[in-house]
Amino acid sequence: MSIKSTLVTAAIGSSEKETAVGGAVAIVGATISTFLGGWDAPLKLLIFCMIVDYATGFLGAVKRNKVNSDVMFWGGIRKIVVLVVIGLAVLCDQMVGNETPVFRTLALYFYIGREGLSIVENLGVLGVPMPAFFKQMMEQLQEKGAAK
Template identity: 60%
Template structure:
């Protein structure tokens, strides 16, 4: 099924590019690549749009927070981008698992998208706190507890 979709998309791109100017071919190629990307991630639905919006918001607020605290680091930014790509890779794997299980349900994809949307949302909240945006006390307390648990697990991992 996926192979047939890729084959159809490839033939559409090639037929559209034939006889087109360089700009038209480039635009068509970019649109086709985005369509292929969305297809591999299970479709361009609201949950995926929300996840990608949160990923962009996390990256932008992370950069702004680093600028504010004067701790901009290109290596941290690079690995943050790699983390975002890895999240999308995991969503793509979840789509493949859903296809393998059959039943035309996207259970694993939805679980992956919602899990990573939650993580990205928490990261955005942390970044907004660094930027000085008001965060309700309950959310701030929850984020502090998560941070402490993360530090404890990092300490345990160091001594293994």
């Protein structure tokens, strides 16, 4: 097999089925990326935080012996809804003619912050050592939440 045929096979697949699936995945990925306003650093960070939050949440549930498929399912649904909100923010930016994505940026940073807090909580459940100011901040947030 020559280098040229190896490169072609790697690029488009070795069969029609593989090529069709690869093409379909590319089209779906490009469509979702466009709906979410492009594949930039803030969106990558949000997706990464979502994955880490889901994984650390699962590990925390395993540690506490509280794994619940219903909770995991709805956690995944919530993450999909967050992405829908990001898409809605993109549409709002387009509607008002913003050249810079103001609503999208606000939504992304808000959800990155929420995912980050959830990751810190999950790491606490897992017993990962954290700086004292993180622990104090989390205790204050928990107290404010309990007061409502």
